[in-house]
Amino acid sequence: MIQRSPTDQVFHAVSDPTRRAILEFLTQGPLSAGEIAALTAVGQHLRILEEADLIRTTKNGRVRTCELRREGLRPVGDWVEERQTPWTRRAEPRVSHDFGED
Amino acid sequence: MIQRSPTDQVFHAVSDPTRRAILEFLTQGPLSAGEIAALTAVGQHLRILEEADLIRTTKNGRVRTCELRREGLRPVGDWVEERQTPWTRRAEPRVSHDFGED
Numbered sequence: 001m002i003q004r005s006p007t008d009q010v011f012h013a014v015s016d017p018t019r020r021a022i023l024e025f026l027t028q029g030p031l032s033a034g035e036i037a038a039l040t041a042v043g044q045h046l047r048i049l050e051e052a053d054l055i056r057t058t059k060n061g062r063v064r065t066c067e068l069r070r071e072g073l074r075p076v077g078d079w080v081e082e083r084q085t086p087w088t089r090r091a092e093p094r095v096s097h098d099f100g101e102d
Numbered sequence: 103m104i105q106r107s108p109t110d111q112v113f114h115a116v117s118d119p120t121r122r123a124i125l126e127f128l129t130q131g132p133l134s135a136g137e138i139a140a141l142t143a144v145g146q147h148l149r150i151l152e153e154a155d156l157i158r159t160t161k162n163g164r165v166r167t168c169e170l171r172r173e174g175l176r177p178v179g180d181w182v183e184e185r186q187t188p189w190t191r192r193a194e195p196r197v198s199h200d201f202g203e204d
Contacts, residue, residue: 006155007177013154014178017123018142023156024119026170033148033159033166040120042139052115053108054125057135064135068128075109076116 004012013019018040025031025039046066049055054072058065106114115121120142127133127141148168151157156174160167 007181009154010156010174010177011181013150013156014175016147016150017126018120018144019147019151021119021123021142022144022147022151022168023170026157026168030167030169033144033168036148036168037144040123040142040144042120042124042135042142045118045121045124046135046138048115048118049121049124052111054112054115055128065132066124066128066135066138067132068125072112073116075112079109079113 014023021040022036025036031039046055046057046064049066050057052072054069056067056069058067116125123142124138127138133141148157148159148166151168152159154174156171158169158171160169
């Protein structure tokens, strides 16, 4: 087995989406291994992703295949973009309040 | 139960780190529900995170508690920062190559 340097180990550890998710949960405070397992359990998550139209699942015999619907993320992108674009105009009221006439 | 709008559903779906991890896996192509469950199974991931010194686990009877070691991410931040800082100097050779004398 290849011996990894400590820095290699950290990069490898954060290269995986599930491990980044686990680290994100732990930013809120300590959790037991069982609690982490429950948070990452897949069944309920797939249901929520499917209801939000972010994935499409098809059943072939006993195998359920999940596929990303990239266009499903559009509402999030749109929402962010709409709030980023007129940024200078939106900032004006706050500026004129801070340096008001009276 | 509260009826969520489609946009609310998408935001709720991507608000969870595990679900974002699942979407990230699916950007590579379709996966079966079983494959996703295997990718998100927690035991092996906790071992890798602990070996990389990103979490500290303590055992209390049968409960293993996991705690984030925020300083463990420093090698990643340092590596990125070291490559971002001298950006203008590093970009020069490429610029002089594109618009070279000969």
